[in-house]
Structure formats: structure tokens, C-alpha cells
Amino acid sequence: MNGHYGPYGQAPYGYGAHEDPEEMVELNAAHPAYRNPNGSFDFQFNDMPSPGLASPRPVIPYRAGHMAHEDYNSPYSSPNPGWLQPTPRSSTGPDSFSYGATPYDSRSASPTLYHNSQVGQSHQSLTHLVDSPSSPGLSKEWVKSGSIARINDRDDAEIWKGWKRVLFAFTPFLTFTNTAVYFFYLGLRIYCIISAQNAAGVSYAGAWVFVSIEFAVAIPSLMHNCWTMMALKKRGRPRLRLTGNDCPTVDVFITCCGEDDEVVLDTARGALDQDYPGDRFRVIILDDGKSATLEECVNQMSVNHPNLFYMAREKIPGKPHHFKAGNLNYGLDAVHYLPGGAGQFMAALDADMIPEQEWLRAILPHLLVDPKMALACPPQLFYNTPDSDPLAQSLDFFVHVIEPIKDAMHVAWCTGSGYVVRREALDEIGNFPLGSLAEDVATSTLMLGKGWKTAYIHEPLQFGTVPDDFGSHLKQRTRWAIGTVDTAFKLKFCLWGDAVKQMTFAQRFSGFLYATLSLYTLLLTASLFAIPIILLWGKQLVAYANQEQLHWLIWACFATTIVNRLCEFTLFIPAGYHTGQRGSRYQLWMSPYIALCIVRSFILPRWLGGQTQAFKPTGSLSSALNERDPKQRKNLFVRLRVILFNYMAFFHLAFVYVTLVAVVITTYKCFATQTTFKGIVVCMITHAFWPPLTFLFLCTSLWTPVSYAIDPPSVPDREDLLKRDPKTAIAHPTKKSKKIAFGGQAAWFELEYTVATTATVLIFAYSFFF
Template sequence: MGRQGEMTEINLVPMEDSSSGHSSIEHPSRTEQRSSSANHNTINHNRQSYSYSYSQSRPPAPGHYHYSRQSYVDDTPGASPPGTPMTGGGGAHPYGSLQPPRHPSYATGNGVDTRSSSPFPQSQTPFRSQDTLRPLFPDTSSTFFNKDWVKDGSIAQLHSRDDAEFWHGWKRNLFYFAPMLVALSLALYWIYFGLRIAFIISAQNQKRATFPLAWIFVAVEVSVAIPIFMQNFWTMFALKKRRRPKLRLIGNDVPTVDVFVTCCGEDDDLVLDTVRASCDQDWPQDKFRVIVLDDGKSATLERAVRDLADTYPNLYYKSRPKFPGVPHHFKAGNLNYGLDEVHTMPGGAGQFMAALDADMIPEQHWLRAVTPHLLLDPKMALACPPQLFYNTPPGDPLCQSLDFFVHVCEPIKDALGVAWCTGSGYVVRRDALDEIGNFPLGSLAEDVATSTLMLGKGWKTAFVHEPLQFGTVPEDFGSHLKQRTRWAIGTVDTSLKLNFCLWGDKIKRMSFAQKSSSFLYAFLSLFNILLTVSMFALPVVLIAGKPLVAYANFEQLRWLIRACFAAYVANRATEFVLFIPSGYHTGQRGSRYQLWMSPYIALCLIRAFVLPKWLGGQAQAFKPTGSLQSALNERDAAKRAPMWRRMWTIIVNYMAWFHVGYVYFCLVAVAMSSYRCFTNLTTKDILICLITHAFWPPLTFIIVCSSFWIPITYAVDPPTVPDREQLLVRDPKTNVAHPTKESKKIAFKGQSAWFEFELTFTTLYTTAAFVASFFY
């Protein structure tokens, strides 16, 4: 953090470059020292100049950056159309027709508003953004922030890392060993498979016969392992450290922003909580608008928003017309409608656009935290914070939180320059949207498509790893399935249209790392089809009475057990370290989720992209998760449906019969295989038969069966989640609500302990087999 009171300021002033005609950045020399008295102590502020870049080897100390208001003006072709407002003094306010809010706190005793007619005059308006900075300088006087440091148009660095709030200390140091553990795990795994293949060949030569099932089983294992290896190899880029600091935009000299709140059929109360928090942003009110884009055209929501506009005059309601037979392109069409509409509103379009899902409540400093990353780099098109949730049930049995993705995957993608737009909470530069023709149509994943197209045009994207928005996860099993399958279809559809980001004019300016990452995520979605098919290999081989491994002699069997142990233990160590940012139990839930969810995603992808309609194929359909009402009310202890109805709905209507069938098929195969082993004469033969058939370490069938049983355990014992209002802290005067501190965390539940017991048991079993290989 640096010593208290030290800071650095950079003036970003555009200078004309005679060689290229483009703007360059001038960094002024050191300015004089200043001092400020605080509690009879003198604090010196050394202002030094240096070139700031995220790619430099060492980030600057916590500091203070200044951007010029002129840096927003772009006279080049393709810039914002005439009428697009620019910040600067001497002219009309960008949203000049707006008046300050009529809020009770501004009124005197006789009810008369005594403020100046000029919105947010600097001499009278306090800097609300100081509140996030004061903990860094607790001993300073009350005038320190007002006069001696904070200046209009300044960017303050609060920390050298934006994710310092999530994890630090020994956890961060240990996480840097993840790439080395991944490399070790991959090496040992391929050694294990190499021995499997070599020993099958040796056994065939000895027996003078072929073992087709052994080859099929190995082929299936290798085909399933390859995508996992690709993903693990990609995580090795965690060594490439992110250099994204925690920034705040200070003062009232800020760019103009249009904040879109998109909704379509969600509960009014849910939408209004997001709207109020959006209007309550720490941002000059004459510099931003909140526009509710209601694709459901709710009359009650329209009335509520218009009533709320009496308090927040920068709040608007819009609902686009829809005509029969004319495609409306889902959320992308709704956003594009908003982008067109703002040009017809007073003051024209803002310089930046921000978007929030209907249920995502932003923190008060959301815009102050995200926008600086765009201001410091003129090629930064989009910056997005993680999607976090406040109603995740205890134990998160369906793995509905995105913690592993936002805390592990997205930071690595950001380090590689390929951060995805995650759909809510992002701030985007209008010039970048104009260049790609606004949000791409015809996709269920307009957020991924948008950020990919921007990267293809040479723009940059950023992931701001701060807790800046909190939303709600789907409240029932069916809504969860619809949400995740829609994401998978949208990702694959976008990738197909962009040739999996391997070639084409739309992605020609993407780097190799960006193309590789985009290809990998699309491929991993398709991988669910292969994973679903591969899981039948184990029970089929056991039913056929064949061993899972082939070998020519006992020495080869010993080495197979030892190699299996080494690969498994290395993988467990890798998981423990790799899951640190998101939490160990969250990572394990994600691994199990990939198993039990794969049949749903596989079926959806096959029906959407493979099967014709006459064979059960179906066009891509969209249903907003928030508009789906739970018929079971399974998370409400007072209203939930009885168990028999929950079981019937999830097993029959939501096709969990597949999971039940697979588990019983697998257990029957294990029982039949084990029964055959006990027909042997000696104890040694029985043990060898068991260990080479159903009980080959690390007892894969136990993990797979327990994972596949999750939908059934959910139906029998669903989690209880309090009413949403109990998870919020609401201001009695403004009615603005934010999630409680406790609701932002995932509570622990006994199911996680049971899963850990299974993993511990399989690890101990594998260790016992390894030790026994030296004695038998």
C-alpha cells in the first residue's frame, strides 16, 4: 500500500503526434511538494511522474492519476455522432434539461430548496467518493480530502490489486504454485496413460489375443481427459500476473453515462430495487441517466418507475414496440433499442453505456470503480465486474454461484487480454459499440459475442475483480436448468458464427492467446456430449465381465497402481491450490456439477444444432430466468410442495430419470462384477479381481454416482432460503436496499462435508493400494 499520505499523480494530456496524427500521452515532470497539517503532524505528498501501464513489470504504488477532460473529444471519423455530449466547462451540461433531485435532505425547515440552480456546483457539493478513501488515511483532518488531495477529474489508486478484498496473504502466495502443480499433474497423468497403453500391448502379445474393450475404455478415458488437459494447461497462465489496480474516479468532473436496466417479466419489487440502487450511484446526477428497458411492457412497473422519477428526475422508462412476425432478438434487441432511443432524449447519448440485469443491485461506488479502467486506456472498450449473488442457498447444492468462473477463470482470461463481458454490471465505450454495429443480433449470448467482436476489432476488455454488484440465482430447479442450457447454446452458437474464433475477418485482430481461449470455452461446452457418452464405458465394461485395466504380469499391475496413485494425488493437490480464490468447496461443487449437468447440456446442444425438427430438434428458445415462476416453491419452508410432487416433477418433468437410471445401472454393474470375483478360490485372486474391476483406484464409480444423485437429494431435501427482503438492508428514508454482509457469503451445509468424506475415503483407498503394491 505504500506509506501513509504518499501518492502519485499523472496528468494524461493528449498531445498531437506529427508522425501519425493521433494523440499521445504527455507525462509532466515532478511537481513541487505539498504538505497538509493533520492532528498537528505534517504529511508530505511527493508527486512523481511515470508512465503507467498494466503491462509494466511493477505496478505503481497506491496513487493518484489525473485525466484531461479533452481526452474524451474525438474528431476522428467513426467517433460519436454529433450531439453526443462531452464533458468540459463553459458549455451546457450533457443532460442540461435535468434538475437536481427533489430529495427531503435538501430542503430547509420551510420546505424550500436552497441549493444553487447550477447542478452540483463544486464549491457546495461534497465529494461522496471520499468515503471509500478515508480508511487509507485515518489520521488526516476533515479538510485533507476536500482541498489538499481530491481534485476534479482525478483517479485514485486504492490498492495495487483490484482483488485484494477477495484473497491475500498466504493464499495468494500458495496460488502461484498452481501452474507448477498443473504441469506436474499433466505429466503424471500422461505417464499413467502411457503405461496403460504399453501394458495392454504387452498383455495382447502374451495372450496372443486382442482386448477390444480395454482399448475402447482407454480411448474413452483419453478423449475425456484431453479437454480437461487443455483447460488445465490454460490455467498455467496464472503465472502471468494481472496488473490491474483498484481504482476510484474522484470528484464531479466525470464522463456521461447511460445506465440501462434490462428486464422482461421479473417481479416489480426485484426490478425496483435495482433501479433505486442505480439512481443512488455516487455520480453527479446531471452526468448519468438510468433507463429501464422493459421488454415485458408491464403497466405496473411503468407506473412505479414514473412515480420514482419524481425523486430521481434522471430516471426514465422505455418499452420497445414488438410486431408480429418481426424478430425482436431478445436482450440484444432490447439493448440496441435503448442505444437508439438515447439519441432522441435531452442531451443526446452519453459517452459510455452501462448495463445491469433486472436483479443485479449495484454497489454505490460501482461507476466510480469501473469507469477509471476505461479512462486510463483509450483502447479499452469494456470493463466488467463479477456477477455475485446474495440468495445462494446454503451449501449451493446445484452450484448456482459463479465463484469459480469469476474468481479463477476470469482473472486468468483478463491476464491474457481476453476478459469476457459477463452480461451485467459492465461499462462500455460508445465508440467501440458503434464500430461493431452495436450488440450483435441472433445470439443468446450477446455479452460473449459483443466482447469477442470488440477484441476482433483490436479493442481491449478488462475484468474488474471487485464485488460491485449482487443479484439473485434462479429459485427453482427448472429455472436453473433453463438458464445454464441457454448459456451453453448461446456460447456454442456464437462460436459457430465466428468459426470458433480460429479464422475470419471478424476476429482477425485477436491475439493467439485470445483466439485459443475463445476456442477452448466453446469446445468445453461441446465436451458435455462426449462426457455423457463416456460415463457409460465403465458400467458396460464391468457388465461384460472384463477388467478395467490390462497387464501381462503382476509387476506391471504394481506399476499401474503406483502411477495411478501419483497422478491422483497430484491432481488432488492441484485442485486444492487451484480452488483457493473461489474456495475449496466451491471448486469441488463445480467438478460435480459438470458431471450431473452434462446430460442436460448435451441433450440441449444435440437438439439445437444436430437433430432436425422431425427428429426432435428445436429452435433456440429464450425464457428469462427471472420470469419463470417456481411451481414447487422448494426453497420456501412454508410453501414448498410435498416430497412426492417434488420427486415427480424433477424426475419426470425435468428428466432426472436419466440420473436415476444411470446410478442403478452403474451399481448393478459393480455388484455383478464383484460377485464374479468371489467365485475365485484364493483370497489373493479375489483381491486382485476386485481391484482390477470395479474397485480400481480411485473408485471412480463412487464419485460419479454421488454426483449424479444430486438432483434426487435436492428433490428430497431442498435448501431453505429466507425471503428476499430478509437478505437486504433497506434505507427507511430512500427505500434503497443492498444485500447484508451475511447474504453475500455461501453458508456451509452438511452435504459439503459428506462429499469431502467421499473424497477423503477414495484418497485413503488409493493410498492403501499404493502401499500394498510394495508388499504383494
């Protein structure tokens, strides 16, 4: 099947890169206020505010004197002190999908809050769209002030081009061929087992178990292949730029909670350094950690940046605060009480995501040219990814392959940072949904369900940091997976209900597919347990009635392997071949962690240890490993102890050990029981070495946490990865840090793939001689 699913066609899970600045906050969703009596979450979607309720004025800890920066010529200013007064909510009541009233009010169309801005008609604020052909730059002859320039027919023209595009166009056809060949192979396997049983009068239990595993874990891959084949339509999103000073107003939220002050401040400086009129946007730091030092630093910066604000909401003990979604909703309501009211658009950045200077000018045009475009989002890219990316922390495969395919089918997800959203669309869905660990995916899904559009802008417009330790990586990815599944349950897997009423078939299928892929980690993990068992069992894994059937089985396996390799190469092109292969290995070694958290969250009752939260290590972690700092990392013994036992990688170690022992025993038996070269070869390939040597790929993939503990990568200090202006302190990642270096680990795995493919070819060739 498609290469990024691995040798068994295992499916990706947890896609949806919703970075959460509350990384260090315990996801204690087991709190009684979060759960229904049956132990499930309350998922609070609010299409419209409750009827007849006035919004109470929030307590906003603005810095002293900040309101003095009022400019009556600014779209954010109000000559009428009436901006301080709340406006009654709409009288429209919630629909059947509303699970509870939100305490937040978005009122983006309130006439008392806007004077120079036409919020209800944001798409009309810029009416000039230049329909000229592609241009290498912003030519003065055809770009006018206040217009939208089309500078290329493709937004990703500078990311990948040339022969790569030509070859990638064959991906759907290769996927179709791969699917057809794989179905033929599985059908032939089943036919040969039945024939062998009829001929010998015995049951080939091992062969049935082996083919069942192959078929079971191929189901999600087959589903994703259907999705890939649906994307025959070429994606044609252009590269646009908003020019001139006639720009809409934007509230840029930076959500944070406990991150280092300097990390947040670097993001704030990057946001303030936008190539955008300073009186048309503001940067609001929403600090859920209430850091006194951060507030002081922001106060100092605001002296030179009057469009910078600091806010920290009050958290009442015992009352759910809904983490990032609650923080964003607080900001959406709070900006109404700033001079001029709320902006026409809202943008959000994670605490560590430094935007490029053209970020706003690149994203906003896609919202302005289409009044039904609710949200536009760029990829999340990173600048501190270690060489070879051993834990597959970069999201390159998702952002360069999966999201463009989804965008071509009009199913772009909000990926959590860097997005710009239309306030009217947020109003219609009742702001960010509460009670979800994946509020970004839920938000974009609800917008699609209301008939809005979403866009994915495939340009490198923001760069952040990946977790710098193994534990944080596990917590982040398991939270994503739990959030995706939890959201799917509450949205009925996007198959029916008022919340998805206006979704297209492709949008519904996408929502169902990616939630199902997360659940299939349970089946994948079960198959991993079964593989060493059936190898130790010593039974024949590939059954056949005669020599001719064995020939056909080998030929079909050879065809499946080669076509799969071609699919890998073409499908991985936008992200890079090695990136895709890392993703295949990641899905294998990460599946036990994902499966464990899904069982705890959605299957086990609370009295048996059920809890809806991300992966939580056992034992004490009072001492950080600092594994990526060559000067401060703990010694080898400590790293192995923590990762093997606290982070449960002993399963990975046991799997590799038992599997290799089983392969050695099987090999010994073949040499002991067979007297001819042909007999030894046939015995080995039908018991353990069936091409493409699947056990080798499984062992090297499951070994990842252990190898990481033994030899963790070294990453330079964050400051060494940035280029900082000595006068303004504005920092952006260096060109080198934006790319993942090719290291020794990637070379080793490429050698492994080469050996497995070569063995498959040799077995195929030898089959003609016996």
C-alpha cells in the same frame, strides 16, 4: 487432471455468465424469421451502419412531463431544440462480416448531440492519473478532485490474500506436473494392455474401452491445462477509484422483461444511489414486458429522481425482436433523443442485479486510463444462494478463478451485467450483435477482434439472485451453453475471419477453447453411458502382463491422484475449495442436459425434433414446485415425479442404480472366484475399484438432481436477505447473504473425497506387499 474437471478430467461448459433478464421469455428461435433455410441462426453483426441511411426517430413512451426536467447547465441538456432531429448515419459501409443492416443507430460521436461532453475523446475527459504507491485509503494529500486514485496494486486485494496468494502462484507449475504425470499414466496403461495381449494371446476389450474413455474425456482438460500454463504472467490490475465531480456521462440501462416490479425497482434504487454526480448519469429502465404497474412506479420515483427514465419498445408481431440484444440496441438509439443526447459511456444491469454504491467510480477509471479499453466488467455475485449450493448455481469458480486468468491473458469476457462500455467501441462493431443467445460474449469477442481491449474488475460490485427452482436453473445454463456454441460457430471458433482479424494468439485460443469445452459434453455424456455397461460386462478394466507392471500401474495412478488433489487445492483457492468441488460434480450431472440441447440445436434437423432453444421440460408444469419455500413446496411424491420425468432426471437415477448393481455383482464375482485375500483385492481393483474409486464420485455427482428432489434447500424470503433503508427504500444484501453457508451436503462430499483418497493411499501401500 485439474480438479475442477472431475476424475476423468471432464471440461467445464457454458462458461460465460451471461445473465438474461428475459429469463421467462420462450427462446423460440425456431421461428422462421430466425433461421436460414438450413435451419441455422442468422447472426447479425454490423460493423458499420448501412451507407446513406438516416435513422428514423423511435417511438419512445416517455412518461408525461419528463422532458420538462431540462437543465441547460447539464451535460445531458441541449439549448438547441435540434436534439429532436435525427443525424444521418456514417457513409462507411459494412464489411464482409456484416450479415444484415441493424435498425439501431448509436452515433455516439455526433456533434449535434453533444455540447459539454467530448464523446469522441472520452479518454481525455479526465487527464489526471495519480501514480502514487498503494495507499490504505483516499488520502487527501495526494488525491485531487477530478483524478483517478490508485488505492491498491490489486483489485482483488480484499477478496483473498496472504498465504493463499503464495500457494496459488504454484498453480501453473503444478498443472504442468499434473499434465506430464497423466500423459505418463495413460501411456503406461496402453503399453501394459499391449503387453498383456501379446503375453496371453487374447484381446482385453474392456481395458481398451476403459482407457479410451479416460483419454477421450481428458482431451478438453488437457487443452485447459495448456491455457492455465499460459497464464504464468501475473495479473496486476490495480484497484482504482474515480474521485471528484469531473466525471464522464453514463447511460445506465436496466433490462427487464416480466420480473417482479419490486425486484426491478430495487435495482433501480441501487443504480440511482450511486456515489456519482447526479447530473452525470441517468438510469433508463428498458422494459420488454411493458408492465403498466412498473411504469407507474417509475413515474412516481422520477418525481424525486429526474435522471430516471422508463422506456418500452414496440414489438411488431411476426418481426424478430432479438430479445436482450434488441432491447439494448433500442436503448442505445433512444437515448439520442433525450436532452443532451447519448452519454459518453453505456452501462448495463440485469433486472435483479443490485449495484454497490461505488460501482461506477470503480469501473470507469479502467476505461479512462486506456483509450483502447472498450469494456470493463465486474463479477456477477449472488445473495440468495442456498446453503452448500447443491446445484452449483453460484458462479464463484468462474468469477474468482477462470475470469482472472483470462484477464491476465487479455481475454476478459463481458459477463452480461454490471459492465461499462465505451460508445465508440460499440459503434465500431455495430452495437450488440443480433441473433445470438450470448450477445454479451459475442460483443466482447467482436471488440477484441477489432483491436479493442476488455478488462475484468475483480471486485464485489453487484449482487443478484440465482434461479429459485430446478427448471429455471436448467433453462438458464442450457441457454448459456447453446449461446456460447452458436456464437463460436458464427465466429469460426475465433480461428480466422475478418471478425477476429486483430485478435492475439491467446485471444483466439481462448475463444476456441471454451466453445470446444461446451461441445465436449457430448463425449462426456457418451462416456457416462459406457461406464455402467463396461462394469456390467464384467471384463478386466486394467490389463497387465506381469506383477511388476501392476505395481507400476498402481504407482502411476497414485501419483496422478495425489498431484491432481494438489492441483485441485491450489487452483480452487480464490473461489474456495468446496466451490471448486461443487463445480466438478456439476459438470458431470449437468452434461446430459447440455448434450441433449446441443444435439437438438445443432445436429438434429427440425423434422426430427431439432430446435434452437434452452432446455424445455416435458409434460405440464402448470403447478410450480416452490421447492425452496418450506411452507409452499409440493410434497415429496410431486417433486420426484416432476424432476425425474418432466426434467428427465430418471437418467441420473438409472445411472446410479445400474452402476451400483454392477459394482455389487463384480465384487461378488471376485469373492466367489478368488480364494486368497491378495487375489480378491487384485480382482476388485482391476475390475471396479481402480483408484481413486471413480464410480463413487460419478454416482454421488449424478445423484444430485434426485437428492435435490428428495431434500431441496430452504431459502429465506428475498426481503429477509436484504437490509433496507426505511426512509429511502434502498436495499442492499446483508453481509451474511453474500456468502454461501457450509452445509451438511458439503460435509458429506468432503467425506467421500477423503474416503477415495484414503483408499488410493492404502492400495498404493499394499502394492508393496504383493
